[in-house]
Amino acid sequence: MNLDRARSDDDSKIKEQLSTITDVTAVDEHTVKIAIDGKPGLILGMLTSRAGMIASPAAIEAGTLHTQPDGIGAYQAVDIKLGDEVRFERTPDYWDPDAQRVAAMTYYYMPQSQTAVNALLSGQVQIAHIEPDQIGDVDPNETPVIAGGFSAMQFIEFNTAEEPFDDPNVRLALNLAIDRQGIADGLNDGLCEVPIQPWPSSSIAYDEEIGDGAEVWPYDPQKATELLAEAGYPDGFTFDAITSTVSYYAKLSEVIQSISKTSA
Template sequence: MQTFRTPSTTADADRPATLPAGLGRRSFLGLALGAGAVLTLAACGSDATPATAGGTGGTLKWGWALPTSWDPVTSSAGWDVHVLSLVYAGLTKENEKGDPVPALAESWKYTADGTSVTFTLRKGTTFSDGTPLDATAVKKSIERGRDHPKSLIAAQLANIKTVTAPDAGTLTLSLAKPDFQLPALFAGKTGMVVNPKAFEAGADAAALATKPAGAGPFTLTSYVQNSRAVLRRNPTYWDAARIKTENFEVYPLPEPSTVVAALQSGQYNVAQIPGSQVEAAKAAGLQVQVIPSLVVATLDVNIKKAPFTDPDVALALKYAIDRQELLKATAFGHGEVSYQPFPKGYVGHNDELDDLYPYNPQKARELLAKAGHADGVELTITTSVAQGVPELVQAQLKKVGITAKIEVIPASQATQIIYIQHSRALFTDQFAGRDSAVQAFQVLFGEQGLMNPGRTVDPELTAALDVVRRTPLESPEYPKLLQKATSIAVRSMPNVFLYTVPRILARSPKVSEIPAFTVVQRFEGVTAS
């Protein structure tokens, strides 16, 4: 049986002390990579005596993004995971390298065939309102994610046949087929445990969209839609000793032209900034951290829409793009050219793909001629970004005979138009990565994948991913099998990957260094004075 146990001390919580030999070397990341109504909430647990030490005062003001929903089941953006992690906890979390490590579960065991996994929960944990967080509560939360008619995480949980809670501290999942990805999957939105009191009979489950009910490091105390979320440290959080900031505020993504001034004025003391503002932030005396992430800029191609119904046109697009020029001009060199969904150092990154589709206008023109477009072809670039990438892509396509017009749609409508209605041929986007590598493949290339607008699948890729699921994460074969799946996906699917997008955070000198978590940004140990 595959076993994972928690380290013996809280200080070592991110260091997998008893991982099977070699997993550290085969880690997920081998390198550190309009205003609505005001909603006021009870600060559940905020007046309780802290169960552990921590909380040194101060307020962290984060210019980042507000979630599409505070309910992890109906949240529609991968980006939401960063803020939802402030108010929810999962059975697992991921350390700086991307390895799944204990969180609400202190250990887990798989059966040898991978068709059942048992989690042992920490004793004495509660939700932020004081309700016991036991195996029955986790069971109900998982079943809701799998079975809720509007669940956007259901596809990731479909393989779970039954969830049983034989006692308060034990949870067993029986699977339809082997799947060793669950510890990684449960580190993200899919594994966030929602308090059943918020959705069981008599509860207004729809309220979860604005009133989260979790067991995370903070509790939401007030929320102004599209404007601000105010949170307070949760003293009953299982790892509360490492949460030093007493208050936390989250704001929408700042305007690039004003973010440095807003940081100087104190409107924020930590904020996401674009590459274009790095030098200005440094000149203003701000601290700047460039944290590797799983985000990659992409062009999403719908091969059921002309002119991409011809595979040669879709292939020509990959050679027509000068990724280095895009990286330099739009990201000011922060990031790396990429031809695949995973960054260098990630276990799924395949080095053989590093220059698979080099900029080659002549080859692009030849492929277009082969498709019957020797005299050129017209298309539309749909985007939710007013300037930058779309204009440069438009200019690059013109050089190979593709005349493109630009259509700008509201970001709030992009998911509906592009990924639900499937009504556009080409869209500029960014893929936020996922905690589980197989989940990332599902989102990008799966039959129901949100970022697969054509909803086409490759049987060879499906078979390769099935093998990956059946392989324990600590197996020496796992990296090779995952990289094989990456190669099949990149060669067979139409997605055009452009460059990696690091998380660039500027902060006041009064805020301590932000931990470099590659997958989900967390704030253990951060202080603000």
């Protein structure tokens, strides 16, 4: 029910992410068979995120999930202030009490990264996600910083049914015009990897044969310019893109915009 809802409901925010799925069948109580149209692409990654989350059928039917989450985890939401904070308390009679190490916790919505750092330094919060370029603002003797590899993808989506993105040369040119390593070193202080596959080298899913793919899609603005000329855009082109107001994504968008202008 969850996958069918996510891929076919008109109100689904992740419908396009599951567009390659053509059929979902419950084989037995513990097995689901998923049929896809063409190559799997990023479908496995999508299923480990929002698309793979299992929600209560009763809560789905009631239409209350956006204000009354109904989960089976170690904690349950008891107080929700939309766009501000959510308070969680232990789920009664949870099967794994060792996972319930605190009685309650509050998550705050802080889209601006500096706000999160200020809250951490002032003691308003005990744990916060901070950006790589803000690590220097934190005293490691007072607030330990944990950094490690995990799978996180930042990408640009194009409607390939619309010009000029219907031309493979244009899409390849845009790929070659983005300096991934430069972004990793500059915006992320070198604290990330830049493989073309969605898994970090620390993951069991990482394919050593594919590697980082730098030789396949390197940073090559000259080749990008040539491809655009072949596609009929010798002077490049401009387009409008929608991005998030979250600090990191806004900065990343500005960096890509700057690189693209330089490459053009």
